[in-house]
Amino acid sequence: MCRLVACRGVALLVQKFGGTSVADAERIRSVADYVGRVRKRGDRPVVVVSAMGHETDDLLEVAAKVSRTRPGREMDMLITAGERKAMALLCMALHDLGVPADSFTGSQAGVLTNGEHTQAKIVELRPSRVQAALDAGRVPVVGGAQGVSTDGHEVTFLGRGGSDTTAVALAKALGADACELYTDVSGVFSADPRVVPGARRLVKVNYEEMLEMNAAGCPKPAMRSVEFARTHGVRLHVRSSFTWEPGTWVEKESAVEQPIVSAVLSDQSETKLTVAGVPDHPGVAAKLFRALADKLVNVDMIEQNVSLHGTTDISFTVPHDDLAVAQQIATEMQGELGASGVFADPEIATVSIVGAGMKTHPGVSATMFEVLAAEGINIEMISTSAIRLTCVVSAAAADRAVVALHKAFGLDTEGSL
Numbered sequence: 001m002c003r004l005v006a007c008r009g010v011a012l013l014v015q016k017f018g019g020t021s022v023a024d025a026e027r028i029r030s031v032a033d034y035v036g037r038v039r040k041r042g043d044r045p046v047v048v049v050s051a052m053g054h055e056t057d058d059l060l061e062v063a064a065k066v067s068r069t070r071p072g073r074e075m076d077m078l079i080t081a082g083e084r085k086a087m088a089l090l091c092m093a094l095h096d097l098g099v100p101a102d103s104f105t106g107s108q109a110g111v112l113t114n115g116e117h118t119q120a121k122i123v124e125l126r127p128s129r130v131q132a133a134l135d136a137g138r139v140p141v142v143g144g145a146q147g148v149s150t151d152g153h154e155v156t157f158l159g160r161g162g163s164d165t166t167a168v169a170l171a172k173a174l175g176a177d178a179c180e181l182y183t184d185v186s187g188v189f190s191a192d193p194r195v196v197p198g199a200r201r202l203v204k205v206n207y208e209e210m211l212e213m214n215a216a217g218c219p220k221p222a223m224r225s226v227e228f229a230r231t232h233g234v235r236l237h238v239r240s241s242f243t244w245e246p247g248t249w250v251e252k253e254s255a256v257e258q259p260i261v262s263a264v265l266s267d268q269s270e271t272k273l274t275v276a277g278v279p280d281h282p283g284v285a286a287k288l289f290r291a292l293a294d295k296l297v298n299v300d301m302i303e304q305n306v307s308l309h310g311t312t313d314i315s316f317t318v319p320h321d322d323l324a325v326a327q328q329i330a331t332e333m334q335g336e337l338g339a340s341g342v343f344a345d346p347e348i349a350t351v352s353i354v355g356a357g358m359k360t361h362p363g364v365s366a367t368m369f370e371v372l373a374a375e376g377i378n379i380e381m382i383s384t385s386a387i388r389l390t391c392v393v394s395a396a397a398a399d400r401a402v403v404a405l406h407k408a409f410g411l412d413t414e415g416s417l
Helices: 023-040 056-068 070-094 128-133 161-176 209-216 223-232 284-292 320-332 354-361 364-374 395-408
Strands: 011-019 044-049 101-104 112-114 122-125 139-143 146-148 155-157 180-182 205-206 236-240 250-252 263-267 269-277 300-304 311-319 341-345 346-356 379-384 388-394
Touching: 011 161, 023 044, 023 070, 044 070, 044 128, 044 161, 056 070, 056 269, 070 101, 070 139, 070 146, 070 155, 101 128, 101 146, 112 354, 122 161, 128 139, 146 161, 161 180, 161 223, 205 209, 209 250, 209 263, 209 346, 223 236, 236 263, 263 395, 269 284, 269 320, 269 346, 269 388, 284 311, 284 320, 320 341, 346 364, 346 395, 364 395, 388 395
Parallel strands: 011 044, 011 180, 044 139, 101 139, 112 146, 180 236, 205 250
Antiparallel strands: 112 122, 146 155, 236 250, 263 346, 269 311, 269 341, 300 311, 346 388, 379 388
8 A cells, every 4th residue: 555655646634743843933833844845745734733842731730839629621721722822823834934724723623522621532523614724725723632512612621642632533524544643753663762772663553553552651642542543444644743754654454464573662650559368259359449440540450369268369550640549449448358458569560562463473472471581570460462461570670671572572673664
């Protein structure tokens, strides 16, 4: 299948630029110049922008200083101001280059959401004004991560990574040829290049691989956007706005001959909690995890040890942000569960290997365990899926594990995968 840059004819492209891509005036002018060149070659760009640099973090910090309650409605009104600022500035830069452009808020772009403030979900798109701008030969510039609720017509924020979701949703609604996600890296890599200097850029991954990589700690593109793209068949192209070179395609089909392992990732965003000495009776685990779910605690990996003398240990991982609530719940339920204690270990990391070829190649888990054993790295928990194998190890050993596994599975070769 030809790539859009090599295909003849006009392509409709939704191009999303993240915060680092529009971090300051110079970067905004650079993006405007690139969008102008895309339009000059005959393609039709629709642009989605995030807030400039760390502006969202800055707004959250100010909000914390002025308010203890921070009502959701007002937080959404505040945070979405960052994207509105960026879209207006980019339009100004485009006009200076002689490129006709119009800025649109999420509401103006027809992004309709539910009423869940700070984490709204898109329920429908009606991009009539965006389409009209395209038909008039103009460049629509849409503020990302925002919409309007269908119930009360309130401004809503889609949450972190929401600009990716906005871009993918617009690509589907407009029938775009592809959705290009521009960031500060040149694609998706076989490992974090900061940890593994020999990490290679992946030319192409399928949706399932990308979602497993997201679950294993890969932050870009945002998982919600990949899920939306998979559901609606939107082709993603993850690229750098600093080099403009071709990046990584995320779509339905990957390489004909799939590599056994495509990527090795680590994640240090979770803590392990252990509820020790629990009676090995039906319903005990159900009580614990129902209580956690009712408080919206996001539980990831779960492990229950073999019963010994009628009791067992239940270990599970939660994000660091959920630790206080999860530990409080487990401690308060200790008597009801009949547990002997509750213990937290924040100094852990997950190390994962991901690859569509794992489904048809035996011995992958044995190799991973042998490599970690040779490095003297103890495995505390294990989780598997059809194309991902994850081990919990000590945080101090995570980088060493990634480097060793990346080499063991032959991912250190020069070039791109």
